[in-house]
Amino acid sequence: MTGTRHASTPVDAAVAERVRELLARDGWTQRRFSEAIGLEETKLSKSLAGRRRFPAAELVAIADATGVTVNWLLHGHDDARTHTAVPRGAARTESGSDRGARARRRILDAAWNLIADRGYHRVRTADVAHACGTSPAAIHYHFPTRSGLLDEALRHNVKLAFDRQVAALGEVPDPHARLLRLIDLQLPSGLLLRREWSIWIQVWAETAIDPARRALYWDSYDRWYRSVLMTLTDGADAGVFVPGRAEALARQLTALIDGLGIQVMAATPGTSPEEMRAVLHDFIDRAVLLRPATHDTATEAG
Template structure:
């Protein structure tokens, strides 16, 4: 992952640096992030703000993190735990064009592996999806296994971007915790693809086919985010006085289990939401009756395409 341009003092100037670094006309960049060019121009001039969803799409196209767009650095002291450098897409010393091509390969591979499964996807399939040759894919990645490891890092980045973009806007700890969980629901094509990559990684780690270290680093970031939010809620007196690691382990395990059930057709996202919200209200919130109305979360997961 390559950070384009100098680190300046505002999100809009960093977005402008991303556009310049992409080599794309502003109109084409706006198209790639799914934003009307007029709205992009207004945001760059400061007459409107970038929404969380827009920042996520800019980060995706430019290959940076949302946190870099907001603060000029990948590290954050906010409500989303910072991934280790090793759990984010690998940085390489290369030009913008090479970095862009590498990202295109990872993103195409991410979708293919999520939809068809790692063992069914060939390098030739990835090359076809990228409109290039197998030799070109091997120029950037020596093996398919190396590509697979990068797809997990890409998933970690997607989750981190979603959390940084929106968690800071929510003040109440219970609402923030429910929102965090909602961000992880396997909803829509993107959400299901992300879960598919994780599920395949768990399977590969269990059989020795994937890097346990890569998986552990990525998962620890998710667990740490949940843990940190629970600690904040306990400090503010709205979460029960139970060891935070117990609560974080129970909640993340419940999310994992229901995510697998949704992905395999054994449960719906609505069922997952219902049971997880009940667990949070029953086992983590001090006063579920008064806090329930304050901590409502949207009916659809925020990363629904």
Template sequence: MQSEQRDDVAERVRKVITDAGVTQREFARRIVMDPSKLSRSLGGTRRFTAAELARIAATGGVDAGWLLGTAPTAAPARRPRTAGPAGTAGASLEGGRPLQIIRETVRLIAEHGFHAVRVQDIAAACDTSTAAIHYHFPGRGDLLEAAVRWCMDEDTARRAARVADAADAADELRQLIELQIPRTPQQRWQWSVWLDLWAEAARSTAVGRLHADYYRQWRTTVADVIRRGIAEGVFRLADPAAAALRLTALIDGLATQVLAAAPDSPGAGPDDMHEALTAYVDATLTAH
């Protein structure tokens, strides 16, 4: 009987995803859920948690009781007010309340650091109650893990958009490097979040695994670009994996120095970081 109920819930979730008109992976991003967990839950090898079903209902605009089979119809759920990127109440935000909570959590982490951010602060930023925050994310650990996953997905999407029109592998690598340089307030904000989450990853097994997975993907992306560049003749022969490890480590170290330095510190600005990375790539990779 429990297996049949689980299948029924999975079938209703599939309908919500279909009605949303997006891919399963995109829906997972909107409800801030690991895509592999969503896949296993839909396949019947994993049970949806109450918080996940709440986010699915809120994002899909259906009644949570209907998802569980305790309500007869998929009546639209009463949607709370959402906020825009700057926290302006009343503005529509794609993805609904869960994604708004995550975006505001990430913004507050960037401004104050994770351990200084309280659930009350997040609730105030979202113009809602702490009970509503806990409804979607029962604990601070759930919030942090979701925030890390959202940052990872956003960073991956930005990289894909940036290199879409690259002329060759060398141009693609230059585009990837430029994207990592904290020039704009937005880029500095993103790096501030990453640095704080890195520190938390060292203390949290769950976040540490996410961090390791993300960096494995990031280094693989860089290694693939280098491998293509070697085949195209724009890069010299090298071990792509080792070269990617060294380059990504250099990017991290230089970005940290840029963020930590005063704005007018000589030799520690975004242009200095760009010059150092360009020189490194020319000295170690560029075919002459």
């Protein structure tokens, strides 16, 4: 018996249509676009024709390459309600499709990588220009200050996390499974996630000494907190998580994730992404899950 063929759905067809619009908008050929997102051209062709679904990782890659959000790809607008909170004033689909918009995305990608790998204070404008094959003047045109580059790197972090969560959590209806998946999506394992954590840690350090940066940080971090809170609230409403404690648990859980992530990034002896996951799962088992009543283990003598 042959393998089961993917049955096209209206959602798949709509996503394929939006991706085709993006290719036409930006002048991509299928070959160049498949190379840009790291996908075999035959798979891209099948997806564009509606014979293959774009999995989560491909949706994230498409959104990153074109400046749109995964929410827009899936639903046609950035603020569609999903299982993750929508950013306030960040992670919006770019309306510009001209050469300038693409140049800005290329500069931001280069700056984000450099800041994550080397550190904000060690990255010069000339380094960014060299990394993306342009001039320092072009960098200054799109990002007049080096401080502005760090702010944009933080916004890029928010978009990456938002896209990843929208793509991965949409088909996870069970709140407990969704919370565990949400945690996995934040573990500092793999180059991309470690770079995101590096940016966050640097922003935390800068925010501690630069009050002017705090509003952007609060806005950006708020999205992550609200995503955790949404999941905990859904679980309490479904009778899976303890009731009446969603906000307190969201603060405890996000603080625990932050602290453990910093320890992993600092290579603290005895820490690892796997150990971080185990500690978080233990917290959820003990503090979040609503367990059914158990029989009294005490037995009568005799």
